[in-house]
Amino acid sequence: KLGLKMRVSLPLKNLHHHATPHRHIERVRESIKQRDQTKDLNIFITAIPSEDLMALASSSNERSKLGKDRRLEGMPVAIKDNFCTKDWKTSCGSKMLNEFIPTYDATVVSRLKDEGAIIIGKTNLDEFGMGSNSTLSFAGPVVSPIKGDDKADHVAGGSSGGSAAAVAAGIVPVAIGSDTGGSVRLPASYCGVYGMKPSYGVVSRYGLIPYASSLDTPGIFSRDIASLESVFEVISGHDARDSTSVSSSQSDDLEKPMSKMRIGIPKEFNVQGISAPIRDSWQDAIYHFHQMGAEIVTTSIPQTRYALAAYYIIALAEASSNLSKYDGLRYGFRQHGDTLKEMYSNTRSQGFGDEVKRRILLGNFVLSRKSYESYYKKSATNPPIVGRGLRSMLPQ
Amino acid sequence: MRSSIEMDPNNNISLFDISTPGTLPVINKKAVEVAICAGLAVGGSVESWSTFDRKHYFYADLPAGYQITQKDNPIVKGGSISISLPTPDKKSFREKSVRLVQIQLEQDSGKSLHEHLPGKSLIDFARAGSPLLEIVSQPDLRSADETAEFLRKLQHLLQHIGVSRARMEEGEMRCDINVSINRPGEPMGIRSETKNLNSIRFVQKAIEYEVNRQINLLENGGKLERETRYFNVKDGTTSRTRSKEDEVDYRFLPDPDLPPLQLESGWVEDLAKKIPELPDALRKRIVATYHLSEYDAEQILNFGCIDFFEKSSVGTNPKRVASLIINDYAGILNRIDRKFGENLIVPEQLRELAEILEKNEIVARLGSEILQTLIQDRIADKPHRMPRDVMKALGMVSMSSDADFVRNLCQRVISENSKEVEEAKLKPRKLQYLVGQVLKESQGKADPRTALKIIK
Numbered sequence: 001k002l003g004l005k006m007r008v009s010l011p012l013k014n015l016h017h018h019a020t021p022h023r024h025i026e027r028v029r030e031s032i033k034q035r036d037q038t039k040d041l042n043i044f045i046t047a048i049p050s051e052d053l054m055a056l057a058s059s060s061n062e063r064s065k066l067g068k069d070r071r072l073e074g075m076p077v078a079i080k081d082n083f084c085t086k087d088w089k090t091s092c093g094s095k096m097l098n099e100f101i102p103t104y105d106a107t108v109v110s111r112l113k114d115e116g117a118i119i120i121g122k123t124n125l126d127e128f129g130m131g132s133n134s135t136l137s138f139a140g141p142v143v144s145p146i147k148g149d150d151k152a153d154h155v156a157g158g159s160s161g162g163s164a165a166a167v168a169a170g171i172v173p174v175a176i177g178s179d180t181g182g183s184v185r186l187p188a189s190y191c192g193v194y195g196m197k198p199s200y201g202v203v204s205r206y207g208l209i210p211y212a213s214s215l216d217t218p219g220i221f222s223r224d225i226a227s228l229e230s231v232f233e234v235i236s237g238h239d240a241r242d243s244t245s246v247s248s249s250q251s252d253d254l255e256k257p258m259s260k261m262r263i264g265i266p267k268e269f270n271v272q273g274i275s276a277p278i279r280d281s282w283q284d285a286i287y288h289f290h291q292m293g294a295e296i297v298t299t300s301i302p303q304t305r306y307a308l309a310a311y312y313i314i315a316l317a318e319a320s321s322n323l324s325k326y327d328g329l330r331y332g333f334r335q336h337g338d339t340l341k342e343m344y345s346n347t348r349s350q351g352f353g354d355e356v357k358r359r360i361l362l363g364n365f366v367l368s369r370k371s372y373e374s375y376y377k378k379s380a381t382n383p384p385i386v387g388r389g390l391r392s393m394l395p396q
Numbered sequence: 397m398r399s400s401i402e403m404d405p406n407n408n409i410s411l412f413d414i415s416t417p418g419t420l421p422v423i424n425k426k427a428v429e430v431a432i433c434a435g436l437a438v439g440g441s442v443e444s445w446s447t448f449d450r451k452h453y454f455y456a457d458l459p460a461g462y463q464i465t466q467k468d469n470p471i472v473k474g475g476s477i478s479i480s481l482p483t484p485d486k487k488s489f490r491e492k493s494v495r496l497v498q499i500q501l502e503q504d505s506g507k508s509l510h511e512h513l514p515g516k517s518l519i520d521f522a523r524a525g526s527p528l529l530e531i532v533s534q535p536d537l538r539s540a541d542e543t544a545e546f547l548r549k550l551q552h553l554l555q556h557i558g559v560s561r562a563r564m565e566e567g568e569m570r571c572d573i574n575v576s577i578n579r580p581g582e583p584m585g586i587r588s589e590t591k592n593l594n595s596i597r598f599v600q601k602a603i604e605y606e607v608n609r610q611i612n613l614l615e616n617g618g619k620l621e622r623e624t625r626y627f628n629v630k631d632g633t634t635s636r637t638r639s640k641e642d643e644v645d646y647r648f649l650p651d652p653d654l655p656p657l658q659l660e661s662g663w664v665e666d667l668a669k670k671i672p673e674l675p676d677a678l679r680k681r682i683v684a685t686y687h688l689s690e691y692d693a694e695q696i697l698n699f700g701c702i703d704f705f706e707k708s709s710v711g712t713n714p715k716r717v718a719s720l721i722i723n724d725y726a727g728i729l730n731r732i733d734r735k736f737g738e739n740l741i742v743p744e745q746l747r748e749l750a751e752i753l754e755k756n757e758i759v760a761r762l763g764s765e766i767l768q769t770l771i772q773d774r775i776a777d778k779p780h781r782m783p784r785d786v787m788k789a790l791g792m793v794s795m796s797s798d799a800d801f802v803r804n805l806c807q808r809v810i811s812e813n814s815k816e817v818e819e820a821k822l823k824p825r826k827l828q829y830l831v832g833q834v835l836k837e838s839q840g841k842a843d844p845r846t847a848l849k850i851i852k
Binding site: 103205208325340 | 415418420423460517519645647648652653
């Protein structure tokens with residue numbers, strides 16, 4: 001038990017987006033300084049060189065002088081190292097991709113760049129997003145910037161620990177992570193910053209190297225809501241290159257006024273083991289919505305108790321499938337073999353860490369002909385059941 | 397969807413085609429359109445809701461380690477193709493309907509080349525990720541000949557609706573066969589699958605080899621196993637590549653990157669309207685409307701010039717037009733290695749030529765000569781001429797079947813050639829001499845057939 005008595009309160013800095021021009025250079029310089037000073041936290045796998053960053057900051061300067069600020073002009077951001085960034089290594093925290101340099105930007109990345117954001121670096125993570133502490137990376141573990149009373153190193157949470165830490169350490173106001181089973185929400189909580197996991201499909205997955213395709217969701221860390229909101233607006237919305245991204249018409253529903261909202265709280269979500277502060281926060285939020293005019297309704301989704309098991313089966317099945325492509329032939333790490341089969345085995349045995357291998361094996365198992373009916377098929381009807389439960393409460 | 401022969405190795409590759417991390421599949425609308433048209437053409441049920449599955453196996457030419465296909469809910473279910481087979485006495489045809497299981501959309505893999513470099517394999521990803529239609533037939537085929545006919549019919553159908561040229565040698569159509577044997581009345585035997593067949597001839601050879609191999613095996617007390625085999629082009633045999641023990645578990649997974657495909661209502665109906673009249677219906681209509689024989693109708697259909705035939709037949713005898721196309725036009729094109737599609741003859745020209753022959757103005761042989769001249773005109777880019785112009789230019793005289801005109805000539809000839817007339821009474825062959833004389837007298841104008849009739 002950690003004996004955490006700390007209360008992390010972070011200033012609600014309201015960042016001005018149309019700041020005075022020299023502010024961009026200042027901000028970036030500050031960012032670089034913080035980055036250098038926190039090297040021992042192992043937050044970044046790739047730190048973009050200062051010269052490049054200062055050049056971008058200068059460009060932002062020039063734009064501001066001409067009054068041509070884009071929506072995120074000069075804003076320093078950090079990107080989890082499973083989002084493809086053109087010409088910069090994207091390793092997924094794995095030996096397998098430790099020398100992989102994409103020739104394209106993920107949609108999230110290009111949308112940020114198009115609005116003037118400046119990428120300070122690629123953040124550390126659990127390998128391929130598989131973990132909840134950011135300690136399973138080929139690049140070594142992330143250390144949380146939050147120090148407890150015991151002065152020992154703490155985990156930053158995972159799998160997006162590097163991005164959470166980058167924000168908590170004051171390096172960037174906003175960082176991008178990905179959430180499959182809590183990988184933005186959990187590290188946000190551990191690092192004491194805001195973490196948002198949008199609904200699946202609202203933010204494009206194009207360029208996000210997948211773990212579980214039907215669950216992966218790009219998410220945002222921040223210290224202030226205004227920045228988080230700006231970034232969310234920039235990166236969300238339909239992307240024709242991602243067939244699972246929501247259509248424009250679907251996201252219009254988010255514009256309804258609070259007085260017209262009915263919010264359902266499934267009673268099964270109030271699980272045993274939620275700590276008092278967390279439960280209090282939850283209640284506060286519900287009350288807050290109520291104050292704003294929403295109607296709060298208690299509902300029930302009995303299948304909730306199977307959701308976690310179903311999640312593991314589905315996520316691992318998809319992971320085993322998504323990681324089939326890493327064979328050393330066309331990109332990434334390759335270990336020689338005398339036959340094709342040998343090359344594949346050697347490459348995959350040595351290129352993947354233990355947790356990744358564990359999940360691939362389990363994923364293969366649940367999809368194997370003998371087990372398919374017992375595990376995957378049963379679970380694959382669970383989301384629809386949970387979904388059906390949810391949907392039956394929503395207006396048609 | 398171009399054939400792989402046309403593509404340079406490892407060109408035309410998108411990031412997704414070589415499974416670059418982070419890239420995602422997007423459904424190809426044109427491929428869906430093609431699948432719908434193919435489904436309509438075989439009379440299958442076009443499913444307005446279909447899904448995609450991943451089929452996993454490791455191989456160098458499969459970049460993602462899985463192929464995206466449609467296993468459980470394909471875009472087309474059912475359908476059939478009818479084939480005509482000559483009866484044993486070769487005097488008529490019998491029709492047989494070959495049912496289809498489904499038509500599904502899937503991705504192509506790259507190509508492996510093992511023969512080019514010693515000790516190494518080359519991989520060409522040019523066609524990786526290209527959309528494919530997989531057409532699965534029910535086990536209704538009973539012989540190599542039936543199978544060949546089925547494949548030809550399928551090719552013809554696909555070409556007809558503009559879906560594909562389906563030429564096997566060009567890699568536009570590939571075929572895997574499943575062969576089993578059983579005694580009449582007994583259930584179907586254990587099947588083997590043979591891959592790597594890229595011509596109809598090879599398909600036939602492979603089937604024949606497999607049937608013999610399986611029969612020999614069983615008659616010698618052996619047991620058949622489910623297996624995958626490979627066709628050896630050099631000697632027409634098949635060899636085992638995988639046995640049941642090595643059977644691959646594909647670990648099918650519904651593809652989470654592709655939501656179910658829902659077809660907009662009305663799209664299928666619109667496409668159905670655009671599909672040209674299908675070959676079987678077309679042939680029946682031609683036979684019924686123009687009273688051609690089934691054989692002649694089939695020929696014209698195969699040449700792909702139904703429209704040309706119909707336009708040329710307006711106001712004249714369609715049988716004559718058909719005969720010109722099948723017997724004369726086709727022969728000329730074949731000799732000079734040109735195609736019907738090049739439109740070297742236009743309907744107006746053929747129609748006039750048909751009329752000329754109907755009226756017996758010239759002998760049939762000259763009709764062919766006129767056609768040839770008209771074709772050569774077109775090839776040489778000369779101005780458009782009509783058959784009568786050509787007749788004049790070539791000094792062909794328009795014959796007359798006018799009875800009186802010919803009768804006069806005949807009477808003159810008979811009176812002037814009494815000796816030959818007597819001979820002709822005994823030897824009918826001598827009549828030709830008299831006809832010849834009539835022709836000479838008329839400077840080729842008289843129609844020899846009429847003359848012969850009258851002389852007799």
